[in-house]
Amino acid sequence: MNLTQLSIFLENKPGRLQNALKVLADNNINILTLTIAEVSDFGVARLIVNDPEKAVKELRSSNFICSKTDVLAIELEDVPGSLLKALETFSKNSLNIEYMYAFTEKRGDRAVMIFKFEDIEQAKKALLKEGYNVVKRIDLAGE
Amino acid sequence: MFNKEYESMHPSKIKAIQTERLKWTLKHAYNNVPHYKKAFDKAGFNPDRFSSLDDLKYVPFLMKQDMRDNYPFGLFAVPMEKVVRVHSSSGTTGNATVVGYTKSDIEVWAEVVARVLVAAGGTEKDIIQVAYGYGLFTGGLGLHYGAEKLGATVVPISGGNTERQLMLIKDFGTTILACTPSYAVNMADYAEKNKPDYDFKSTRLKAGIFGAEPSTENMRKMIETKIGIDAYDIYGLSEVIGPGVSCECSEKNGLHIFEDHFYVEVIDPETGEVLPEGEQGEIVYTSLTKEACPVIRYRSRDITRIYRDSCKCGRTLVKMEKVTGRSDDMLIIRGVNVFPMQIESILMGIEGTEPHYQIIVDRKGALDDVEIMVEVNEKVFSDKLGVLTALEDRIKDRIRSALGISVRVKLVEPSTIQRSDGKAKRVIDKRTLT
Ligand SMILES: [Zn+2]
Numbered sequence: 001m002n003l004t005q006l007s008i009f010l011e012n013k014p015g016r017l018q019n020a021l022k023v024l025a026d027n028n029i030n031i032l033t034l035t036i037a038e039v040s041d042f043g044v045a046r047l048i049v050n051d052p053e054k055a056v057k058e059l060r061s062s063n064f065i066c067s068k069t070d071v072l073a074i075e076l077e078d079v080p081g082s083l084l085k086a087l088e089t090f091s092k093n094s095l096n097i098e099y100m101y102a103f104t105e106k107r108g109d110r111a112v113m114i115f116k117f118e119d120i121e122q123a124k125k126a127l128l129k130e131g132y133n134v135v136k137r138i139d140l141a142g143e
Numbered sequence: 144m145f146n147k148e149y150e151s152m153h154p155s156k157i158k159a160i161q162t163e164r165l166k167w168t169l170k171h172a173y174n175n176v177p178h179y180k181k182a183f184d185k186a187g188f189n190p191d192r193f194s195s196l197d198d199l200k201y202v203p204f205l206m207k208q209d210m211r212d213n214y215p216f217g218l219f220a221v222p223m224e225k226v227v228r229v230h231s232s233s234g235t236t237g238n239a240t241v242v243g244y245t246k247s248d249i250e251v252w253a254e255v256v257a258r259v260l261v262a263a264g265g266t267e268k269d270i271i272q273v274a275y276g277y278g279l280f281t282g283g284l285g286l287h288y289g290a291e292k293l294g295a296t297v298v299p300i301s302g303g304n305t306e307r308q309l310m311l312i313k314d315f316g317t318t319i320l321a322c323t324p325s326y327a328v329n330m331a332d333y334a335e336k337n338k339p340d341y342d343f344k345s346t347r348l349k350a351g352i353f354g355a356e357p358s359t360e361n362m363r364k365m366i367e368t369k370i371g372i373d374a375y376d377i378y379g380l381s382e383v384i385g386p387g388v389s390c391e392c393s394e395k396n397g398l399h400i401f402e403d404h405f406y407v408e409v410i411d412p413e414t415g416e417v418l419p420e421g422e423q424g425e426i427v428y429t430s431l432t433k434e435a436c437p438v439i440r441y442r443s444r445d446i447t448r449i450y451r452d453s454c455k456c457g458r459t460l461v462k463m464e465k466v467t468g469r470s471d472d473m474l475i476i477r478g479v480n481v482f483p484m485q486i487e488s489i490l491m492g493i494e495g496t497e498p499h500y501q502i503i504v505d506r507k508g509a510l511d512d513v514e515i516m517v518e519v520n521e522k523v524f525s526d527k528l529g530v531l532t533a534l535e536d537r538i539k540d541r542i543r544s545a546l547g548i549s550v551r552v553k554l555v556e557p558s559t560i561q562r563s564d565g566k567a568k569r570v571i572d573k574r575t576l577t
Pocket of ligand 1 (some may be wrong): 232392393394399454456457458
């Protein structure tokens with residue numbers, strides 16, 4: 001149920017993100033969600049795509065520096081306070097979050113958030129016990 | 144040793160030979176090259192009165208600019224029909240330096256390169272892949288003739304086409320690779336990235352002869368681990384002969400200079416004064432046997448020191464330290480002398496940082512501003528921004544503590560710094576452009 005996130009190193013200069021996206025488009029790779037974390041000179045684009053293996057291979061051959069990371073996609077109720085509640089659950093279980101971002105599409109009346117935990121296995125165990133629905137890759141890819 | 148007689152000669156005997164050869168060189172240059180005649184006369188130096196090596200300090204220096212001013216053939220000391228080959232440094236007209244070789248010069252050059260190959264463990268049984276550029280650059284043909292002189296098998300592949308280089312190393316059973324150290328690193332990187340099943344260790348490659356650009360101990364270690372070979376330094380300048388002026392032996396500490404063909408002095412680059420053996424300064428070369436293009440007290444701009452030790456390899460030849468910097472390359476940053484190689488060494492020392500970098504010096508207001516662009520690679524890349532900014536900070540801190548200057552560090556993508564298969568451009572000094 002781990003989701004594979006694709007991370008790409010990008011310099012902050014015009015056209016770099018477009019170039020990376022072009023590589024993906026040229027290779028028929030679908031982007032399900034994308035977020036960018038940046039400092040002044042560079043950033044890291046984090047993407048969920050339908051074929052991360054192929055994406056990494058093609059990006060590398062176009063001289064991009066990229067990697068794959070395991071993350072969890074968790075369903076949250078789309079009501080005020082649900083994220084806060086989730087965060088409280090994580091801290092109660094001593095789960096450290098390295099970063100998180102929202103998934104663009106909703107699943108019915110529920111929102112999906114992507115979390116990068118320091119210890120993904122421990123996080124999975126705790127979340128299932130707490131009754132959270134961890135979304136599987138196949139659901140997200142819409143297959 | 145390829146030439147045991149000369150390579151293990153007693154220093155006093157070498158000195159006697161040098162004195163005789165210098166007498167000839169000085170007269171040869173004075174009588175046949177207008178530049179030398181003019182310069183000697185102006186300095187009041189009479190080559191007929193030269194009697195000991197010590198007298199050389201009265202002879203004027205030959206500067207790189209003198210070579211440029213005499214472009215193309217003004218410093219040739221023999222008629223063109225005696226010149227069998229020319230080489231030239233890159234550079235546009237007015238910047239290029241041209242050197243010529245007689246048959247005998249080519250023979251001497253092949254001999255010293257053969258000595259280099261033997262010092263690196265080469266024999267006539269070796270297959271030597273010459274991945275230096277062939278052409279006006281002295282690297283390719285220099286190594287080529289030396290390898291043939293030794294009787295080894297030469298694979299004259301020249302620089303570039305990494306895919307093919309790797310294939311031939313495997314298919315031909317190459318045992319010795321000759322190229323620039325940065326190209327060796329490129330080759331290893333390329334294989335790592337694009338050919339995961341390519342295993343250098345299962346090839347017959349045993350040694351590498353790396354030169355034409357400065358490198359560091361760290362870089363040697365990295366090449367040795369990645370490719371699984373012994374890496375040896377070869378040193379030379381086209382103005383003096385090309386690669387083969389000096390080289391490392393099995394001890395890999397210091398380069399033996401082939402003193403029977405090249406006389407060296409180390410001077411204070413500011414005053415021009417000759418420094419005693421063991422002191423660091425600019426190394427100055429005088430050719431002893433060259434016919435077409437004798438060089439007399441050529442200011443190399445390379446900073447090193449020379450010394451004699453009782454080397455375990457048995458060679459008695461004087462040694463020079465790995466060149467740590469060029470006085471031309473030396474950057475003065477807020478009053479501090481900085482050599483690009485020092486920065487390279489620091490980058491290499493930080494785990495995972497490959498030596499792909501560029502130093503950009505500019506002036507912001509009255510202050511020098513230094514930015515170091517460092518390429519990110521798969522090993523240091525992280526999906527966490529904090530890890531990357533921490534890497535920048537670590538580089539900054541090390542440079543500040545080692546060199547005493549503060550710099551900005553910028554992580555960049557691999558495509559940002561221009562890469563060539565030959566020499567890499569390490570410094571862009573914008574202060575001189577305005
Ligand atoms: Zn030795």
